Every structure is written in structure tokens, then in C-alpha cells.
Amino acid sequence: MRMHAFARRRRKHTKRTDPAVPPVVRLISISKSFGAVKANQDISLDIRPGRIKALLGENGAGKSTLMSMLSGRFPPDSGTIEIDGAPARFRSPADGIAAGIGMVYQHFMLVERMTVAQNVLLGQTGSFWLSPRAMRATVGALAEEYGLAIDPGARVDSLSMGQRQLVEILKLLYRQSRVLIFDEPTAVLTPAETGNLFQALWNMSEQGKAIVFISHKLPEVIAVADEIAILRQGRIVDEFLEHEVPSEHALANRMVGREVILEVDAQPVPLGAEVLRLEGLSGNGLEDVSLSLRQGEILALAGVAGNGQKPLVETVAGLRSPQRGAVTILGSDWKAFYGAPQKESWRGGLAYIPEDRQGLATCPDLDMVDNFLLTTRHGFSRQGFLERNRAEEQTARLVEEHDVRPPVPATLARQLSGGNLQKLVIAREFYRHPRIIVAEQPTQGLDVSATEEVWRRLLQARAHAGVLLVTGDLNEALQLADRIAVMYRGRIMDVIGRNEPDAVGRIGLLMAGLRKGKREDGTAGEGARARQGEDGQGAESAPGGAAR
């Protein structure tokens, strides 16, 4: 579905097919090790102006390491980086910037308390004195030139993730970077924002910028890239140039080295008792939200980010109290449920798998055992003392069972890659035998095989739990959920069964706040779709059965 939308706009993008364009950057047999881990081995890569080069690979395949070396964050152990045919040696990111190489990091490098303009011009202004007005004007003009909608005077902490990414892009554009590296740029974006980003990428590549797009999302890579290099375990295992790009299926194969089918067989299981009930929940940005979740089903909460999913999840998870309306969890009122002593309720209660894995789900500087104990400690307490030995055994067992790598319980959380950290969180939460699971963007930033694993576990969990799945990935909702509730501006627009006719189209309309699509099939719905298609925003959500 996504592919369909991207591909259609792709055709407008005129390609230059001159093969003789000399590469602006040439990596020649680059190797890098961290301790015993060989992150990159003998990698050679050409990056040409006007092309979008995708670097495809699973979590931990060495993509980010490679690009960190290119941007000057750390030097390679061996090998050469050539810029315009001359070998370059970067000692710091400043050297990389000076050579025209700019990087948009996965975790944005923005000073949140400063404005957009200050962030863009940080370290860039030649003059000692600054004029805030002139800074805003400069950045505003630059944003306009590339068609990026952003207020240069806004403080970064008031911006959405998509807008923050625009700030990062503006930084590179201002520095006139010739090579722009994007590390998992769509991980934090809504589908509409992803579409905007791709348009920006095409605009920039048409203006002669060389773009490196690091991702493990196959449909996006196929849609956006001119050339694809596949990284596996620190080596380039395949490279496809223009017009050679194979099918998604074949790419997935090459990437993980085995068959992966990103479709799961979600057979319904018999429904049990109601585990969660929201009645007329309002306030905190929510408006009259009513929902019911039963054991044995997955209820997906779909919608563009920022339409009330966050307050809803935080209320259910006990992070903020409901203002108006009733929340009933496992038969108890919200206050009674969260007021009960955790000594008993840690098990068989509610498990929360937050979106923010490094901040909310884990403590980065604690090891796996301590992180495991964060929510399960009441199960390891004997007369007020913690049974750490038993916790260590259990952690070791779970780490093994969930294939967390490295399988060393003494590893600190921040040393784990995103996918492995998520495996640890899921292992921990499932250890509690929850009867309700609130999973928030559980596969965001995960590679294909890790995603598949998370999906499988969520489906299995239906045997003992009801799952509330908050996702920005419509495909995920459609694959897993029995019912999909669409949120828009704090309201539940509608709840749609997965197998209802034209579910995709209706969800798309509901996400955009168009309720009419529900009953008035025909004129109103079609009109709305056509309108959306034109501005390019709705193309994401428009019916596109051809995608899969």
C-alpha cells in the first residue's frame, strides 16, 4: 500500500542515467572493530551525486557504524575514504562537515531549548554577533527554497518528530552538504510525513545531492532508492544498481540470508472475559473515548501520531490519572487497580511495552538483570530481600529463550541495539503473565526478523491476554488486529473489523478525520479520496490493494 503511493509519485521523478558520473565519495575496503566485534569488514562503496543510495540491513549489520566513519565520528581501522578522488582523513565530525558530508542521526542532534533557526545556524555563522531576526529570515528562506514547512522561530521542543527531522535536513542544506546521510529516517515518522520526506529526498537528489538512505524497511527502500547495497554481518553481500532492483521478497531474502515473509497467519482465538473498558474518557486531549477489550483479541489503535494515542495509553498504563469518565481494568476501577499493592498485582495484571525503550522501558546504565527486575522485582522478594541470584538465572534463561544478543545478562541496556532491547522488554513483560498488554509501536525501528518475532509473540499472548496495540504502521494493524480503532483529534472515529470490506480505504479516510466514508459509499467518499490524492497526503491512506 505504501509502495503503491510512493511508486506513483516516483514516476514523475526524471532520472539521469549517465553512468559516468564520478562518485563524490568512495569507500575503499573499510574495516572497523569494536573489541572483538567486527562491525565492518572490507566494505567498498561508491556514492554518486544525484542518486539515492540505500543501505539495507538488519539491526546490528553495521550500517550506522559505516556511516559514522564517513561522517567523521570515528576513524576506520583500515581502508580509505576518498572524496572527489582524493583520500580524506576525518578526525572529527567538523572535518566531515567541511568535506560536505552531513548526517541526520537516528536520534536527532538538536538542542531542544533552542529555536529552529538557532539549531540550524549553530556553529555555522561566521560573524560574532547574531541577530535573531536575520537568523529567522535566513532559515525561513532556506526552508522555502526546498519547500519545507517549518516556523524558524519555533522552539524545537514544541515540534513533532517529523518537523524535527526537517530541522536536521535544514542544517545539512544550510551547510551545502553534498552528501546527505539519513539513518533510519522514517522510524519516527507518520506515513504522511514519510511521504513528505521522500518528496524532499527526491527534490534534493534532483538538485545534485548524493543521498544515502539507511533503512531496513524494504518497501521504502524499493520506493525511494536508485541503488541498493545490502549489508549483512558487517559485509556488503549484494549491490544493485539502477534498474536492477529486485522484488521485495528477494531483497528480504538477501538481507537476512533466509526466507522471511512479513505476513503472519492471525487465526482468531476464542474470546474470553472483558479485561479493559473505557467509558466516556475525556480530558488530557481525549474526547469521549469508549472502548472495550477482551481476552483473546488484539485491538489496534491506529491514527496519525499525536491524535490522542499517547494520553490514552498513558491513562491505561497508569502514568496519568483519568480526568473524566471511567477506566475499568480487569474488573477494578482505575484508582483501585493502580492503588492496589504491587506485591500481588505485578503478576497477571497489565503489562506496558512503551514506545520509548531507552527512557521509559529501561534504565540505560543498568544491566539486563536490573532492567528485568524493574517490573518483576516483587516476584523476587523474600522477606524484603531481593533474590538476585534467582533473578540472574531467570534473566539468563529469558535472554536465551528470546534470543537477545549478546546473551550476557551483565550487558548494560544502552549497549544493546534497538531490536535486542525490545526483545528484553518483551521478555520481561511476558514473564509477568499479563492479562492485558499495552504495546506501543512495538516494532518501530526493528528489522524484519525481529518484527516477525514480536508479531508472533503478540499473537501468542492472546491465549491469556487482551492486547491493545498502538501502531502507526497500518500494515501492522491489519496483520495483527481483530479490530482497528481509528483515532482522530482525541476521538475514536470508528472501530473497524479487519475483515470488513474496504477496511483499508475506510481507515485511511477516518485517519484523515473523514467520517462520511463509512456509510455514504459512492459520491462523498470518492470525492474525498480524489481530493486527498491530489495533495499527495492522502495517497498514503487511499485504497491501494495493489501494494501487496
Next chain:
Amino acid sequence: MLELALPILAATVQSGTPILYATLGEMLTERSGVLNLGVEGMMIIGALAAFVVTGATGSPWLGFLAAGAAGALLGALHALACLVFQGNQVVSGLALTIFGVGLADFLGTPFIGTTVPGFDKLSVPLLSALPVFGDIFFRQDALVYVSYVMPLVFWLTMRRTSLGLAVDAAGEHPAAASAAGLDPVALRWFGVVGGGFLVGLGGAYLSLAYTHLWTSGMTAGRGWIAVALVIFAFWRPGRAVFGAYLFGGIMAFQLRLQAMGADLPSSLLLMLPYGLTVFVLAASSARGGGVGAPRGLGVNIEPQE
């Protein structure tokens, strides 16, 4: 009534001035991301350096600069511990205070009881003729006039220059500063050493203008008040002026009360400024919840690889 209030208000400005210098210095250091609890030690070393150099050269201005240099030197020690050797900022700062106070005591013993020329009252023409205002603000010594300009210079530097922007970035998000091609460690060196310079100047005020004497322990906790005032001021120079004069006012007031022979134990009155410090800290953290602290404050920049 006015005859009673005017001297107290003029004394307020006087006792607020050293705190203002020290507060701005610590503010600069903290905005670059380094917590320096050595203010008390740097201040008293500054006071001694000012006293000794003025005594030796006869020039109070040289003494004033020497105080700044001495503060900067101690700041460099803190920077060395925290920025080069990745030491704990709290521990290093506390050590600096203990070291500074002890060293000043030791080196200053021969000077106890002596006096130096220092800065005398210097009325500003025209402005000092203003009713009330003139008496309070413009019949002071030169260092007070310098301190009027300092917050403005501080504000201009932080808000309107690329250097200020860069220092703030190093304090908020050093990795972002580094990605922008800046050197956050160098910026923190600037913050710690530059801040130390200002703190040292605050010390000079005590031995060259507030008194012309050297006594051991003459900072009497003003350095700690400055540390507290940075938090009270939410890291903004404008509020620092307000805070410094507030504390200066309390100090001047309790001195006056003592002089008038109020029927209160003098130790209770002496306690007033410090009691207020505790109160102000509790109140401002209850209100602001730590609002305004640079995000990277107290966190060392780990060297790559």
C-alpha cells in the same frame, strides 16, 4: 524614614555586588554544562590575590585583575579534573572549595590586620545628583559600576553572539554541538575558566572595596549563596541581579539591626541570609521544578573511543 532607608539601600548594592559577580561567574560555568561547587574557594583565593597584588603594586586595578586570574586558575584546575580526567564534578568542586579556603587561610596569615589602598567611593557626576537613585546607585565605588554593566554584557554575549549560542549548546546537548562542528570540551573550558575569572572578581570586591582588609574566611559563605542564586535565577542574568540585591539587602539590613543594638542575638541575625538561601532554594524548586537547568549540567562529555 528615607534617611534610615537610604543608607541601607546603598549598603544593599554594596553587599550584593560581590555576590552578583560570583553568581554570573557560576552561571556562565553552569550554562556551559559544568557544575562548579568550588565558588567559595575561588572567591576567597580571589580576595587574597587582589589584596596581595594591590599591596605589592599599589594598583587596585591590577589587584582586581589578579583576582580574576586567580579564580580562572582554580577554574582551570576544576576543568582539568572534569574535562580532561572525567572526574566527578561535585566531588572536584567540593575539593576546590576546601582547598581554596585552606590555602587562603595559610597564605593570608601574614597579612591579617594590614590594609591596602583599594577602591574608594566615587560619585558619578550628574547621575549622583538624582534624588534617591543617585544616593543608592551612583555614590559607590568603581567596581560597583563595573558590576552594573556585567549582567548586560553577559546577556548580550549569551543571546546575541555565536559564542553564547555555542556555550549554551555545549551545556544543553554537547553531542549536538559536536555534530554541528563545535568543540564542546573547548566551550566548557571557556565556561569554567571564564566563570572562574568572574568569581575571582567577586572575591576582589570583598578585600578591595567592601573592606580594605584581609581577614581569613572573609567570604563567609557568599560563594555558596552564589551557587544557590544561579538556581534561583533559573540561569538567567536578569534574575541574578534581583537575587544578588535581595541577599545584599538582607545582609545590609541585619548589619544595621546589629548596629542599632536590636534586642536579638547577633548570631540569629547573621544567620538570616543563609536561612533565606534555604528558603529561596526550596521555594524556587517547588515552583519551577528545576526548570531552566541546562540539560547537560553535571554530565561529563565522554571521549569517543
